[in-house]
Amino acid sequence: MNDFTDDVFDERKIKKAIKKGKRKTIFTIGIISVIVFVILNILNFAISAYYSQKTFKQWDAYIRLSTPNGYISETVDSRGFLGGISNYKVAKDMKIKSLVIEQKQYSFGLIPSVLISRGSGGIIGVTGEDWQVSYKENGWREMMFFHPNVTYKKYKQDEELIEKMQGDKIYEVALSFDKPYKPNELPFAVLPEMTWFWINTYTNREVKAFQKEAKENDWSSTFIREHDVLGFSTNSPFTSTADLVYDYDRFLKLLQTSVSSEHKKVYSTFKNIKIEDIEILGVVVYGTKDQILEMMKEPSIRAASLGGIVDNY
Structure with a gap:
């Protein structure tokens, strides 16, 4: 024990x-x-x-x-x-x-x-004596767009600038139209294989704001900047509205997906609008000097703004 x-x-x-x-x-x-x-x-x-x-x-x-x-x-x-x-x-x-x-x-x-x-960064033409051009990080100029329902004091015309350029290049140029066009009314019978369509997604209130801005401010700053336009691209020659159906549907899906709340508002407006009824305010085209200058001769082109330039090889 x-x-x-x-x-x-x-x-x-x-x-x-x-x-x-x-x-x-x-x-x-x-x-x-x-x-x-x-x-x-x-x-x-x-x-x-x-x-x-x-x-x-x-x-x-x-x-x-x-x-x-x-x-x-x-x-x-x-x-x-x-x-x-x-x-x-x-x-x-x-x-x-x-x-x-x-x-x-x-x-x-x-x-x-x-x-x-x-x-830090800046723009060229801050004195009002020249266009207030913005540049991307790689040195390319940002394109300018001009709404056809707004009367501007001056329009960007880069035809002379392009004519002076030398070498075999591909030019990116934004062409603003004289009025909104439906897809089957476009002034071009055929567009280049790669064309970006600027879509009229602006409300009446936004257009009135553009009109007031163009009237009250200096011409050098009254235009729509590249990041404030919306649109979609096609990689096949445009000959009819049917060519744009797939790209327009993808445009709607991107609006719905985008991080921007403003894009989602545009989607809520456009989701019930058919491709035949949209308005195109301009196009961004890519081509050689001769191809671009030939397109600029079209009377419906109100403004032409040069963007990027790359060697054609």
Whole structure:
């Protein structure tokens, strides 16, 4: 009996049992911590990947709508907790080749990272003596657009500039029409294989604002900038409205997908409008000097604004 009692209250055995219990507890906590860590990382990765892809589609739609023949060509994600930052490149299809024109960032996730950017830049012609031209990061000029229902004091005409240029080049030129045209009324019987159509998505209120701006401000700044126009591209020669059905449907899907709330408002208006009833305010065309200058002779062209230029090879 005494032996049993001594064994039960043996201090060394009690300490050994306590140490063993501690080791077991620490080991259990460690295993649980590793499992929780792995699970949380998998969830974080899955959530970040989901929002990364979703946000990419939204921004790519935005770029494709507001940058003639533009798209996101590359993204590099930096992921944090339930989100991150994506560095992306905007490229433009110039008929025979694509070139990167800008590099930007967007945040994504349940807890999007805060973006802080610094930089400086400017425009040419700030004195009012010349057009207030903006430039992209790669040095290309941003195209100017002129709404046909607005009377401007002066219109951009880059015909002389193009005529002076030398070498075998492909030119990107925005042509603004003298009035809105339905697809079956366009003044061109055939358009180049790659043409971007500027669609009239403006409300009466927006047009009145343009009219007031053109009347009250200096001519050098009263035009619509490239990122404020919406449209879609076709990669086949335009000969009839039927050629645009697929591209117009894709245009509607991009409006619905875009990150911009303004684009979604446009979608709610256009979702019930058929391709035959849309109004085209102008086009962005790509071609050689002779091809572009020939198109500029069309009486319906009110303004012509040069954008990018690439070697024709």
